[in-house]
Amino acid sequence: MKKIPLEGYHVLIAVKDLRDFLQLLESEGELARIDIPLSRDLEIAEVTSRVSKGPKELNKALLFEKVKGSNIPVLTNLFGNEKRMALALRVGSLQELSQRLEALVKVLPPRGFKDLFALGGFLKNILRPFFPKPSFLEKAPCHQIVKVGKEATLEGIPVLRSWPKDGGYFITLPQVVTLDPRTGRRNVGMYRLQVVDERTLLVHWQRHKDAARHQLEAQRLCLKEIPCAVVLGGDPAAIWAASVPLPYGLDEYLLAAWLKGGPLEMTRCITQPLEVPARSEIVIEGFIDLKDLRPEGPFGDHTGYYTPQELFPTLHITAVTMREEPLYPATVVGIPPMEDYWLGKATERLFLPLIRFVLPEVVDVHMPPEGVFHNLVLVSIKKHYPGQARKVIFGLWGLGLMSLAKAIVVVDDEVDLDNLSEVAWYVLGNVDWKRDVVIVEGPLDQLDHASPEACFGGKIGIDATRKLPEEGHRRPWPEKVSMAPEVKDKIDVLWPEILKALKPS
Ligand SMILES: Cc1cc2nc3c(=O)[nH]c(=O)nc-3n(C[C@H](O)[C@H](O)[C@H](O)COP(=O)(O)O)c2cc1C
Numbered sequence: 001m002k003k004i005p006l007e008g009y010h011v012l013i014a015v016k017d018l019r020d021f022l023q024l025l026e027s028e029g030e031l032a033r034i035d036i037p038l039s040r041d042l043e044i045a046e047v048t049s050r051v052s053k054g055p056k057e058l059n060k061a062l063l064f065e066k067v068k069g070s071n072i073p074v075l076t077n078l079f080g081n082e083k084r085m086a087l088a089l090r091v092g093s094l095q096e097l098s099q100r101l102e103a104l105v106k107v108l109p110p111r112g113f114k115d116l117f118a119l120g121g122f123l124k125n126i127l128r129p130f131f132p133k134p135s136f137l138e139k140a141p142c143h144q145i146v147k148v149g150k151e152a153t154l155e156g157i158p159v160l161r162s163w164p165k166d167g168g169y170f171i172t173l174p175q176v177v178t179l180d181p182r183t184g185r186r187n188v189g190m191y192r193l194q195v196v197d198e199r200t201l202l203v204h205w206q207r208h209k210d211a212a213r214h215q216l217e218a219q220r221l222c223l224k225e226i227p228c229a230v231v232l233g234g235d236p237a238a239i240w241a242a243s244v245p246l247p248y249g250l251d252e253y254l255l256a257a258w259l260k261g262g263p264l265e266m267t268r269c270i271t272q273p274l275e276v277p278a279r280s281e282i283v284i285e286g287f288i289d290l291k292d293l294r295p296e297g298p299f300g301d302h303t304g305y306y307t308p309q310e311l312f313p314t315l316h317i318t319a320v321t322m323r324e325e326p327l328y329p330a331t332v333v334g335i336p337p338m339e340d341y342w343l344g345k346a347t348e349r350l351f352l353p354l355i356r357f358v359l360p361e362v363v364d365v366h367m368p369p370e371g372v373f374h375n376l377v378l379v380s381i382k383k384h385y386p387g388q389a390r391k392v393i394f395g396l397w398g399l400g401l402m403s404l405a406k407a408i409v410v411v412d413d414e415v416d417l418d419n420l421s422e423v424a425w426y427v428l429g430n431v432d433w434k435r436d437v438v439i440v441e442g443p444l445d446q447l448d449h450a451s452p453e454a455c456f457g458g459k460i461g462i463d464a465t466r467k468l469p470e471e472g473h474r475r476p477w478p479e480k481v482s483m484a485p486e487v488k489d490k491i492d493v494l495w496p497e498i499l500k501a502l503k504p505s
Contacts, residue, residue, distance in 0.1 A: 003027065008092030009083045016265075017141075017279035018233040018327060021088060022075070025061050030084050032060040039068045040169070045162035048076040048332040052339055056081070063327075070158035075329045078173075079240065080339040085346050088236035089259050094349045102353040140267035140278035142234075147320045148271060153198035154320065157282065162332050163300030167309065169195040170299060173331045175231040175242040176203060177274050178211045178288070180249070181218045186275075187211055188252035190242040193230060193315065194296050201315040202296040203228070203288065206446040207455055208404065210248050215313060218290055225287040227272040228315055233281030233329050235264055243343045244350065245401040253277070271318040281326040285319040303372050303447050304335035337369035344373050355402075359395045361388060366417035374445035377405045378417045386470035393438060393461035404445040409462045427464040435472060436463040 003011050003024070011028075015021050025031040032051075038044050044064050051059060059081050064074040079085045086093055091100070107115035147153070159169040171193040178187055187210040193201040205211040218226045233239070238256035246252055257264050267278035272285045295309040331339050348367055356362050361381040367373050381392055389410040396402045411417075415426050431437070438461040444451050451457025467473035491498075 006092060008096070009086040010090070010092035010096075011087070015090070015236065015260075017235060018075070018239075018281060018329065021078075021236045022061075022063065022327075024087060025078075025084060028083070028087065030060055030081075030087075031063060033063045033065055035065045037066040037068050038064055040070065040074065040158040041161045042164065044074055044076065044160055044330075045332045049334055049338070052077050052080045052332070053337065067158045070156055070328075072156060072158050072326055072328045074158050074160070075327050076332055077339050078236070078329060078331075079342050081342060082345070085240075085342040088240060089346060090237070090261065091259070094346050097346060097349040098352045101350055102356075105353045105357050140265075141323045142267065142276065142278055142280040142283050143270070143321050144324045145322045145326075146270060148318065152271075152285075152317050152319045154195060154201075154284070154317070155198055157320075158328050159195050160330050160332070163306070163334065165306055166299055167194060167295075167297050171195070171201070171230065171232070171330070172333070173232070173239060173329045175234070175238060175252075175277075176205070176211060177229040177231060177276060178214045178226060179274065180214055181221055181223060181226060183249070185249050186251045186253070187214065187248075188231075188238075188242045190239075192299065194299070196294065196314065199317045201230070201284070201286070201317070202294055202312045203315050204296050204299075204312050208401065208443070208446070213248065215288065215290060224291060225289050227269075227274050228286055228288050229269055229272060229274045229276050230284040230286075230315070231276050231280045232283070233327060234277040234279050235260060238264060238277055239329065240343055240346060243340075244347050247400065269319070270321060280323075282320070282322040282328065284315075284317055285321070286315045286317040288313050288315055300334055301447055302333035302336070302338065302340045303449070305449060307447055307449075336372055341369040355396070355399065358399065359392055362392060363413040364417050368420060371407070372447075374401075374404045374448065375406045377402065377408045378423055379408060379410045380413045380415050380417055381410055381465065382413045383465050383468075386468045389463035389465045390438060390461065393463070397440075397442065397459070397461075403443055405459065406444060406448065407460045407462070409464060411464045412466055427462065430464045430466065431462060432467075436467075437461070438463075 003013050005011050013024055015024060022031060048062060051062060061078045061084060062076045067074050079088055082094060091097055107118050110116045110119055159171055161169045174190060174193060175188045176191045189205060189209055189211050191203055191205040193203050196202055214226060235256055237259040238253060241252040241256040244252055244255060246255060253264055265278040266275045268275055269285045276283050290313060292314040293311040294314055296312040297309040298306040301307040333340050348365060352365055355365060363380045363382055366378045368376060379392055392410055393408045396408055409427055411426050416422055440459055442459055444455055444457045446455050466477050
């Protein structure tokens with residue numbers, strides 16, 4: 001495999017699918033092969049959990065080569081650090097995602113040939129997947145093994161159970177493909193699926209998610225079922241894209257194609273009117289029975305708590321197709337930080353330019369792992385006028401899945417959001433708890449367990465910015481202590497000698 005190292009984590013390489021990505025990870029020292037026989041029932045999850053929370057140098061993607069009772073190896077912790085996440089998305093650092101999208105947002109609307117050229121390149125990349133080469137469809141690797149009819153079962157696929165009180169075995173890293181029943185537009189979402197039996201799954205798409213809207217639209221049209229495909233593996237960018245909350249109607253595979261810099265090779269499903277990436281490892285085809293809802297869960301979730309049982313629709317399997325010697329990718333979630341933090345971090349970086357497009361005063365956003373995405377959003381802004389932090393708080397509550405944020409904390413642009421100690425110091429010192437807090441009721445994440453009602457409850461916005469007189473602050477705002485520059489310069493020169501005194505050899 002030819003590899004050209006570029007800046008940061010970026011290496012120029014033709015990664016087409018999960019297998020190429022594994023090869024890349026292995027050559028980068030980011031993959032550990034485990035050939036000790038382990039059970040898919042809790043044991044693989046325990047190893048993954050220890051590795052993802054352990055020391056950085058041991059945090060690797062894990063390939064479990066000997067899974068008891070299955071010939072299919074299990075892959076976990078694929079995206080479990082910044083380097084692997086960046087390699088998967090072909091960027092030098094996750095920050096590069098912001099820069100790439102920012103460059104695009106800047107050319108809107110185009111103001112000349114240069115802008116049009118940049119825009120044209122972008123559109124070409126994302127539109128190409130819609131025109132797969134017909135010859136390719138006949139030879140899709142994911143159709144090397146095809147099981148239909150009575151043969152179409154989950155037998156042999158090493159679906160994991162992660163926590164002792166889980167209600168069963170769950171597919172945890174899927175790309176769930178459905179279509180809007182009115183427009184036919186595709187959505188790809190990462191929604192876990194619980195195994196009911198060898199031919200039946202339960203799909204956990206929460207109320208605010210795009211596929212749940214497909215379900216609702218289908219019910220409005222009095223349809224009894226909708227087609228669905230569960231894709232496992234394929235391009236690493238496509239796996240991640242399924243977890244990105246793109247606006248309704250936008251196909252997540254376009255996002256993956258943009259990052260890949262070319263088309264995702266697609267193929268038609270055998271038994272459903274859907275298209276899926278041809279280089280996937282395993283594809284489970286079926287239909288969602290809109291009348292057949294059953295209790296799903298409990299599941300040890302990424303909040304660190306068990307999500308209790310709730311009704312979700314069933315997926316009846318009509319075909320299972322796979323590559324020869326397939327791999328089974330999975331993730332293990334639990335008390336943070338775990339792998340899902342990095343999937344979310346990439347999304348946070350990608351969305352920053354879009355947030356800035358709507359709220360230009362925003363400098364940075366950070367969702368620390370302790371907040372499991374929806375519990376805490378930290379924002380820094382360049383403030384010019386009174387009430388601007390509140391404008392940002394309410395503006396964010398109006399943007400896509402940000403509407404589910406339970407706490408939004410706004411600070412001035414000088415604060416480094418990645419430094420939680422600095423954020424805490426700044427917020428605690430700069431807030432008047434009577435004046436600077438807004439508490440409202442609104443939509444909450446379905447996984448929130450603290451609100452009295454599911455999906456609805458109290459949310460807090462904290463304005464920890466420096467206050468202006470018009471905001472009711474009549475006293476002078478104090479200056480932050482800092483050393484005189486000439487003294488700093490002098491001590492910089494003397495520092496090597498001082499270090500010698502501090503660290504005598
Ligand atoms: C590892 C992982 C597991 C997830 N599991 C679920 C899930 O079971 N149900 C769900 O609604 N969202 C889940 N999510 C979040 C969705 O993938 C995310 O909200 C995505 O935007 C959904 O796609 P959509 O915007 O097309 O609805 C998960 C995210 C990750 C990273």
